[in-house]
Amino acid sequence: MNKLSSYAILFLALFSFTNCSNRISNPPLVINEVLVINEENFVDDYGRRSGWIEIFNNTAKTQDIGGYYLTNDKSDPKKYPIPKGDVLTKIAPHHHVLFWANNKPYQGTFHISFELDPDRENYIALFNESGEKMIDEVTIPNGQLADQSWGYKMDGEKYAQDGTLLLTLLDKVTPSTNNFTLDKNEKVEKFRQNDKFGASMTITSMLVVFGALILLYLVFRTSGKVSSKLKQKKGERLSISKEGVTTSSGPISGEVLTAIFMALHEDQNEIHDFENTTLTFSSVNKNYSPWNSKIYGLRELPRR
Amino acid sequence: MNDFFFFLLDNLKVFWNYTGFANVEMGHIIMILFGITFIFFAIRYEFEPLLLIPIGFGILIGNVPFDLSANLEIGIYEEGSVLNILYQGVQKGWYPPLIFLGIGAMTDFSALISNxxxxxxxxxxQFGxxxxxxxxxxxxFAPTEAASIGIIGGADGPTAIFLTSKLAPHLLGAVAISAYSYMALIPVLQPPCMRLLTTKKERLIRMKPxxxxxxxxxxxxxxxxxxxxxxxxxxxxxxxxMLFFGNLxxxxxxxxxLAETARGPMIDVVTILLGLMVGVSTQATTFLTAASVRIFGLGALSFIIATCAGVLFVKFFNLFLKKDNKINPLIGNAGVSAVPGSARMSQIVGLEYDSSNHLLMHAMGPNVAGVIASAxxxxxxxxxxx
Known part of the structure; x- marks a missing residue:
C-alpha cells in the first residue's frame, strides 16, 4: 500500500505541473492592425485613401464574418452590419480581410459606415451575428501620426502569456498581409545553429520517450498488482464453501475443465461480444398476390 | 489523296509522341526494374508481400513515361488527376492514422500489460x-530531412510517411520505400546483430510465463x-x-x-492505397537522386542501431533484475515496431539455441511498445x- 501511495504522490506531483491557470486566450477573430491617418499608404479599389481596419482569422478553420458587426461606438454595437452572402467575407485560416473606414458603405462590403477620427482615441469592436457578444475590441490611442499603424507584432497574438495586452505601434505597415513574416523556419534554424551534432534533440527526445513509457510502466505495474490482488481476494471468497472448507485443493471436475477451456477458446477467438439474444415471435403478414405465388413460378411438365 | 496521307502520317507522329516509348529515359527503366524486383521478392520469397506488391506495382505505374506537356492530367504530381487525389492521403498524412486505427484493432497488448x-x-x-x-x-542533411530519415529506424512505415509528409515531403518516396524495404529485410538485418551482441548463456535465458x-x-x-x-x-x-481508439x-x-471492420476491410483498403501511392510517387525524375541512395544507406544503419540498442538495453537491464526475473536479450530486437516481424525473429533465433524456448509472446511486449514509442x-x- 505504501508503494501505491508513493505512486499517487508521483501522479499528484505530475499534475501539479499541469498548466491549469486562467490564461487569457486570444480571440478567434482579432482586429489585427489599424491605420487611422492614411496619406501615402494603401489605396482602395476606387483609388482613394482612407483609414483601414484589418481583421485576422486566428483559427485553423475558415470563418465567415458575414452578418457580424463592426462599430466604433460602445453604445451602438450594430453600427456597421457586414453584409451576408459575400464570398469574400469568408476568411481562410490565418488569413486577413481589410475594411476601409471611409463612411461609404454603398461602395461595397468592405467600406464601412464610419471613419476613424485622427483627433481622438478610436474604439473599434467586432460583434457576432446577434450583436450581443463582443468578439474583439481595440482602442487606438489619440495622437496618431500619418501612415503609421497599430496592431500586434505577431498576427493574432493579442495577449502575452501573463495576460499583458500586446497592442503596439508597428515597425512597418502591412495591410492585408502578415504583420510578421518568416524568411526561414525559426525552429529549424535554432536546431541548425545550436544543435549541429543532434545531441540536444537526441537527449531531449529520448528523455521524453523514456519518460512517457516509464509512466505507462508505472501505471500498468500498479494496475497489474491491484488486479492480481482483486483476483486473489475473489478466488479466496469463492473457494470458501458454506461449511468453511476450501475446495480449491480438491480435484477439478470435468465440467469445470470444460468451462475453463470453453472460456479460453472464446477469449482467444474474441467471442466476448454482448449480442442481443432476445427471441421474439411475430407473425409475418404477406398479402397474397399472383406475382409471389409459387404455383405460377413452377413449370408445368408437357402432357403426353 | 496526298493530303490524307500526310494527315495520317501526322496523326501517327502525334500518337507516337504520346507513347511511353517516345518519352522513356534510362531512369524509368531502372525504376521499372526496381518495381519488378520488389514484386519478385514479394512473390518468390514472401518478403512482406502485402506491402511490396502494391509498392512494386505502384513503381511500375509511376514510371510509365508519358508526354507531360500534353497536360493529360494523369500523373501523380499533376493537380486534379486521379492519382494525385489518391496521393493526398499520403501527402496530407491521413492514410497513416487510418492504418494505426487498424493496427490498434488487431493488436493484443496483453503481453505488454502482463510484463x-x-x-x-x-x-x-528509439536510439535507432x-x-x-x-x-x-x-x-x-537539414534537421527536417535528418528527422525524416531517422524515423526509418522506428521500423514503422505509416509513422515514417506521416512525419516525412510534414517535415520533408520531397523525400517521401525515398523514405517510404526505404522503411518498407527494411521491414521486409528484417530477417536479413536483425539476426547477425542479435547473435553478435549476445552470449550463448544469455540466449538460453528462459523467461517467466x-x-x-x-x-x-x-x-x-x-x-x-x-x-x-x-x-x-x-x-x-x-x-x-487512432492506435488506442482501435485497441479500445x-x-x-x-x-x-467496428473492430472487425477496422482491422479487416478498412486497413486492407488503406494499405492498398498507401502502398500503391507510395510506389507511384517514386517517379524516376524525382526519386533517382544521390540523396535517395544515401537515404537507403542511412535507413539500413538506423535499423541496425535500433536493433543493437534494444539488445544492449536488455543486457544492461538484466544487471538490475533478479536471477529468476531476467529477460532474454534476444527479444531486444523486437523493440522496433515492425509488428510482428521482429518478434517473430526473436522466436526464430531463440529456437535455434533452445528448441523449447518460445520467445514469441515475450517479444510481442517490446514489439507493441515500439509502435507506441515510435509514434x-x-x-x-x-x-x-x-
Missing part, C-alpha cells in the same frame, strides 16, 4: 531513430495509454489517438463489428521541427 517492464525495451530501440538523425546531420491479463486491464490500457502519452506529446495525437474497439467487447518519437520531432 510492463518490457515497455522500456521499446523506448530503448536518433542515431540516424545524428549521422544524417553530419552528412549534410506471462500472467493472465483481465478484461478490465485491457480496457484501461488504451484509455490510460492515450491520456499519458498524448498529454506529454500532443503532436503525436493523430497516430496515438477491440477490447471493449461491445464493438466487435511518440515522431510526435516529438514534429513538435520540435514543424
Amino acid at each position: 510492463p517492464k518490457l515497455i522500456l525495451v521499446g523506448a530503448a530501440c 531513430i536518433f542515431g540516424a538523425y545524428i549521422i544524417s546531420l553530419q552528412l549534410g 506471462a500472467r493472465m491479463v483481465s478484461q478490465s486491464e485491457k480496457i484501461i490500457f488504451p484509455i490510460a495509454g492515450l491520456l499519458l502519452t498524448a498529454f506529454l506529446v500532443p503532436s503525436g495525437l493523430p497516430l496515438l489517438g 474497439l477491440k477490447e471493449s467487447g461491445v464493438t466487435r463489428r 511518440v518519437s515522431a510526435g516529438l520531432m514534429l513538435g520540435f521541427l514543424y
